[in-house]
Amino acid sequence: MAHNWKRRLHKNYQQVLALEFAVEEINRDPYLLPNVTLGIHLHNTYHSDARTLESSLRWLSGKSQTIPNYTCEEKYKSVALIGGATSALSVQMGMLLELYKFPQISYGPFDPSLSDKVQFPSLYQMAPQDSSLHVAIVRLLLHFDWTWVGLIAPDDMRGEKFLGDMREEMRRHKTCAAFTEKISVSDRRHADMYVAILLRIAESSAKVFVVHGDADSLMILKNSVPFFHVTWKLWIITAYWDVTMTPHKHLGDSFHGALLFLHQTHVIPGFKTFLRTVNPAKYPEDSFLQSFWSSFYECPLETTEPAQEACSPNASLEMLPLKYFDMVASGRSYTIYNAVYAVAWSLHEMLLSLEMGSMEDIKNLVSQPWQLHSFLRSIQFNNTVGDQVVLDEERNPMARYDIMNYLILPNETEVLVKVGQFIPQAPPDQVFSICEMVIQWSSFDEKVFNSVCTELCSSGFKKIVREGEPICCFDCAQCSEGEISSKKEPDHCVKCPDHQYPNQERDLCLPKIVSFLAYEDPLGLSLACTAVSFSFITMVILLVFVKFQDTPIVKANNRDLSYTLLISLTLCFLCSLLFIGQPTTAICLLQQTTFGIVFTVALSSILAKTMTVILAFKVTRPGSRIRRWVQPRMSNSLVLICSMIQVTICGIWLGASPPFPDTDILSEPGHIIIECKEGSVIAFYCVLGYMGVLALGSFMVSFLARNLPDTFNEAKFITFSMLVFCSVWISFLPTYQSTKGKAMVAVEIFAILASSAGLLGCIFMPKCYVILLKPHMNTLEWIKNKGDSRARNHS
Known part of the structure; x- marks a missing residue:
């Protein structure tokens, strides 16, 4: 071979x-x-x-x-x-x-x-x-959140492929190449190229650089001048360039703390023992060994026995520093x-x-x-x-990598410490592992390098990518209303679920509080007490009228209509309690319909009382033919007919599109408001409109009858009560439309109580004043004397 x-x-x-x-x-x-x-x-x-x-x-x-x-x-x-x-x-x-x-x-x-x-x-x-090398490097970058990285590779086919793979993998994981340098192998011996490349590296804003290549293609970095040391960069070096072979001490210091991806290999049995025995005497014909030995020990190049005896007898490859020889294969x-x-x-x-x-x-x-x-x-x-x-390259396995930390100890000894590994064939949770506690960073900065173009946005903010710049360079803007950004997802804001709302810092979704106008609420409690108090007062007035039912002031203007009006007003006050408490389907069905019907009965009674005043005056004229219209049953029929019309409207409302309970998650931040929806808005305003027609009719009739000569003429009081009633409900409509949540319910309850109290006070308080405080005015003699006095004045 x-x-x-x-x-x-x-x-x-x-x-x-x-x-x-x-x-x-x-x-x-x-x-x-x-x-x-x-x-x-x-x-x-x-x-x-x-x-x-x-x-x-x-x-x-x-x-x-x-x-x-x-x-x-x-x-x-x-x-x-x-x-x-x-x-x-x-x-x-x-x-x-x-x-x-x-x-x-x-x-x-x-x-x-x-x-x-x-x-x-x-x-x-x-x-x-090495098909997974770029994946391993990007996994390391992501682990330390290094998103702004420089890339250095030789200007050849392998270097171009590595840069292409790295850019694609970095793009997939939203990291960016801040600096890309292709080292021309043909210019590696030109000193001016050293300075130009090192200046670009030093001026780059990236703090982490990935270096891919071998000893030949990276000779510029291997032989750099002391200027290289001031760049203060962290280096990630691939398998084929051994930084321990750098010839200058200052360059080795520059790479202190570097992370190396080395091919994972096993210990060759007996190899280290073999290395300990290697010396020129064992292999006298190996001219390379003679030259190698003479480079580090005081030995001549001659291989004669006297010359070999001049060598240190205990000399061994194990004695050499790491940059000259490594005992590990x-x-x-x-x-x-x-x-x-x-x-x-x-x-x-x-x-x-x-x-x-x-x-x-x-x-x-x-x-x-x-x-x-x-x-x-x-x-x-x-x-x-x-x-x-x-040797079949189609079956050639993918490389496994040990991640090594290159260190220079205080005694200037170089060591490589394993701090992690990358095994592409391993289960997903075991592919990449690293032990941060073992890593020693560069001596000038004990903290982990933070190589980013822009610091991550804090919680509650989102990224706004700068136009024309990489995605790693961005500005931060606060999340919109109803959105948050957390530490796990700091890049963009997410909308809180419907049942949650953002906290003040907009970094956490808090559960919304279910809200409705409850009896425990001070507003709800005060309105409920007011309603009960007014209903009690109304019942007291009703008892007064029953006790003094045979007196002239009670008998005037149809005693039965007064009873009906007082009972309906009592129910009007009490129906406001249906609007307090957690809405349910049954309550929602009763709220508006009960309110509409009892108010219609009250307004119908007032209309009938006003009509009675006018008809009673006309009956006193000689030859009047309308005496039969003044009978109590006719007034009761008018109340019944007007009330049945409202009952019919409410029945159609309940049959077509009835009210229902619903939730409002938008009106008040941090609250889910449970409220009753009207169902059919048209039907709701038809009920209000019909009551408005009755109120307007009562007001007009009572206004016409206000000056009729009668001792107990109620027309003046009814006119004023209708003026109060209409003023309340005219003010109610725009206020009701402009409020939301509990405030809207409170506005409607206030309108019910205010209008009912207006009717009660304007119509019945003057009568109670006479009955209880001026009893002499509630007699036939006083009425007769007052009538004679009026007649003398007219004569």
Whole structure:
């Protein structure tokens, strides 16, 4: 096998050691490739397209002098190439190796463009798919409410795809990219590009930046000058750029507190123990190890025993700081380890299928490496860790990520601390997890970074997006009447349910209080006491009239009509009690109809009494023919007929569209008012209108009869009582229409009591005054003397 290794970064030497460890482990396995010993060729790519092609040609030629399509005779031939730390390197090698159908297994980041089997039929990708990386990053942003984020990626196909996926996922979750920077790989060595990019990063209002790329494409960030430190940003870094490899101390400080998404891998059994034993004495032929060792220990490059004795006897890779070497297998080392085993198992299956086992057969076989393709495509096995390994990219699993916190301890030691993970195949409640208590943020700010364009609106306010700006930049406006915004939904206002209302801060819906004019209410209690008091007074007056029924003042103007009027007024006062208390269906049916009927009886009685005054005066004239109309039964008939008309109207009202209980949730904030609706508004105003006609008729008739010469003429009092009655009800109508809730009911009760009290006071109080306080005026002698006196005055 051959392997291309990136020499520039010392820490990548772990990948070479993972390759050697896997080969040694396979060679010790008696069941995998028995009687076959694997070997390796190491070639460097130097991060250069030209050097990559040169190394590939040198490997194919077998000599330092590269001759295309020419291979020197060697005892052992390679059967596959494991290489391509980046997509660009894989493409460069693949274009050349495809000419010979040579199997190439790429251990770099998974790139969908390399899955094109028409263009790269001999290339296989070992790395898991990063199709959920953008989802994992956005989940992290949402967890900390970071909605204003900068994005940095290389200006290539992988970087463009990552930026597109991130923008779409961020748009779906209403987060915004405040800053997008594409780093041109061709300009990565230009110093002026460093300053320009870093200035744009420093001037951006975003405090959190997502960095996607690898060591090659992000060389500008890797080699930045001390100016970088003052930007004070929090960095979220994806799997293929290891910030621990930064060459400058000040840059490492800048990344202190960064969060890294690393591919989740398992510990390779025995690998750490193997690393502890690695030294130049164990592998004297490894020139890379000699160079690596001499970079950190006081050892000469010569491999002679005296030279090796000059090295520190206790020197070990475990002693190196994290930025130079990591004892924990990286994601790429784990991928290389699996790649070696994939080649070994494919070769093992091919040997079994061809029933070959001798060295001569192997020599003949390896001269045709393209024969390994069918076995590589179908290979499937479990590695020593227990993970399933496949080279079929359609079955290649999605990557799982560990979220690591990069820290620089006070003793300048670098560490990576696991603080969370993202497993896309897990149950929904276990896909993303993070432990905030473990995370250490940047030293200059111990609080969690708040990377937003605009601070979230407080409770009771809603977002107003600024025109022409991203949705993350907005203004705040207070919620409208009847709406709230809570901490759970601060972006917009929601209307409270009908049975609830907003509190003063408009961040909580409170239950509305059921309200009606109750007896416990001071207003309801006062109106009820007033109604009972007036009804009691009316009953007392009725008893007075009954006791003095044979006196002239009671007998005048039809005694029976006076009784009927007093009883109806008593009922008028008491019917107002139907408007107090919680409305029910029965109460709503009785309220308006009872009120209309008893008031009609009262007005009909007044009309009949007024007619009696006029008819009685006309009867006193000689030869009058209307004596029969003055009889009591005629007056009673008039009251009955007028009342029956109102009963008929009320009956039609109840049959067509009767009153009903209903709730009013709008009139008073915080209250649900239970009230009686009229049902048919036309019928309601017909009842009032009919009473108005009776009142107007009584007023006109009594006005005409006010000056008739009679000792006990009631016309003057009836005229004034009708004036009070009409004034009350004319004022009632506009007031009733302009009020709502309990006030509307109170207005109607007041109109009933005021108009009834007006009738009672104007008609009966003068009579009671005479009956109780001036009894001498309630005698026939006084009436006769007054009549004689009036006659002498006229003569």
